[in-house]
Amino acid sequence: MNTSATIMIIDDNETNLELLYEALSVIHDVIAIADGEYAIEVAQEEQPDLILLDIMMPKIDGYEVCRRLKADPKTAQIPVIFVSACNDEESLAKIKEVGGYTLVSKPIEFTELFSHMETILSKQTQ
Numbered sequence: 001m002n003t004s005a006t007i008m009i010i011d012d013n014e015t016n017l018e019l020l021y022e023a024l025s026v027i028h029d030v031i032a033i034a035d036g037e038y039a040i041e042v043a044q045e046e047q048p049d050l051i052l053l054d055i056m057m058p059k060i061d062g063y064e065v066c067r068r069l070k071a072d073p074k075t076a077q078i079p080v081i082f083v084s085a086c087n088d089e090e091s092l093a094k095i096k097e098v099g100g101y102t103l104v105s106k107p108i109e110f111t112e113l114f115s116h117m118e119t120i121l122s123k124q125t126q
Contacts, residue, residue, distance in 0.1 A: 004028055005049035005121050010039040010065060011083070012057040016106070020052060020083070023110060036065040044074045050120055052113075053100075055084040055091065063098050070099035079120045083108060 006029045009020045017032045024030050031046060033039040036057050043051065051069070055062040062082060069075040082095050085106040095103055101120060104113045 005124075006031065006046065007117075008033065008039065008043060008046070008048040008051045010034075010036060010051060010057075010062070011054040013054070016054065016083075019108070036060045036062070040065060040068050040072075040075070043069060043078065044072065047074070048078060049124060050117060051078055051080045052083050053080050055082060055086045063094055066095075066098040066100055081113070081116055081120070083113070 004027060007024050008031045009017055009024070010033050011017050011020070012034050014034065017034060021030050021032045031042060031048060033042060037060060039051075053062045053065060057065075060068075062084065066080050066082075069078060069080065076099075079101045080099065082100050082103045083106060084091070084103065087103060087105040092103060102116055104116065
């Protein structure tokens with residue numbers, strides 16, 4: 001990934017936020033947020049190039065966060081990669097239903113995550 005982009009990470013687990021932040025902030029501008037509702041507000045303001053989103057969160061889950069992002073014209077075009085331990089068929093179907101791009105399972109395989117990110121970000125620069 002050669003180009004710098006703004007990546008938003010939404011995960012209620014502080015360890016996951018730190019791990020992803022450290023891995024991505026070397027190349028990209030990273031916004032790390034632990035609350036789904038607040039993340040929606042920030043996404044509307046900041047317009048990140050890509051969102052990494054956990055499924056299991058308090059208040060509203062990742063599916064609802066994605067649904068709301070995709071329903072808003074300001075954020076509808078932002079690609080969302082789900083990063084979650086929920087990787088069963090039902091979860092995968094729900095991810096597609098709410099407009100998610102794909103799922104990267106936890107524990108995170110960074111080669112897989114970076115590959116998906118590079119695919120998305122290279123399409124945006126074309």
